[in-house]
Amino acid sequence: MLLPIILNTVFILPWYIGGANQHDNIVGKIRVLESNVQRGNQACNKLLALIKQEKPDVVVLLEIDQQWAKALKTLDTAYPYQYVFPQSDNFGIALFSRWPLENIQNLELGRMPIASIKADMRLNDRTITILATHPVPPINNEFHQERNKQLQAIILLAQHQRQKPLLVVGDLNTSMWSDDYQRLMQDSGLHNAREGFGIVPTWPATLPMLMIPLDHLLLSPQLSALSIHSAGNIASDHLPLIVELAVHGDKALKSDQKVNQKAVREQEPSLEEAGLSQS
Secondary structure, eight states: OHHHHHHIIIIIGGGGSOOOOTTSSEEEEEEEEEEEOOTTOOOHHHHHHHHHHHOOSEEEEESOOHHHHHHGGGGTTTOOEEEEEOOSSSOOEEEEESSOEEEEEEEEOSSSOOEEEEEEEEETTEEEEEEEEOOOOOSSHHHHHHHHHHHHHHHHHHHHTTTSOEEEEEEOSOOTTSHHHHHHHHHHOOEETTTTTOOOOOBOTTOGGGOBOOEEEEEOTTEEEEEEEEOOOOSSSSOOEEEEEEEEOSOOOOGGGSOOHHHHHHSOSOTTTTTOEEO
């Protein structure tokens, strides 16, 4: 009886405490929907109905294949700014926005030819960089090293623009309790949109009592979460995430959000060398 109490106190309770200041000089709001649709899932209509219901400003979708790309054409009017990169494996990816997207890049984070999308979104007079990404699952030693290489590239990107708003969105194939995740957060200066709202698990959707959080929105200090929740099952093995974000005006980094400067000095000197190469 004592062990569950200890585990909940150590690993779960902290996620219901704290969170970013939600009322500090808000200059805009963004509603984001993220979903790993699961390649082979033919219930496209369930996700499209969810998007219509939730009315997000930004949509990030993972495991998009040609069937999904065709179904998603119905979003063209509502989301005129988009980049869709379907694949026959599990690493197709798509980004949709109501707001203008500039400098769209198809990037490969790490050594494997797996696409991530980097784009600058214009919101009023602010520019928010979005990185939509789906690192490989660490199912063996090779994939574990590759996943960490991809996380390392995220760290370097965050460090290169740590004075500018950055939103990292995707199925990162890591939970908040792994050492690799802890290193990502410490060295990048990002914070998880879940902070203060609970663990919000997303996978596996077919086993609710065993679900863990694999899908994440990681925010630079200029962004904070106003709300976050998972949506209903869309016949995928992941639940979608719905997050309401605040964009803050210029403000100093909080002490607990400053980038690890020792880590900065130890990083590779260029984005290209970290695997942030454009395909």
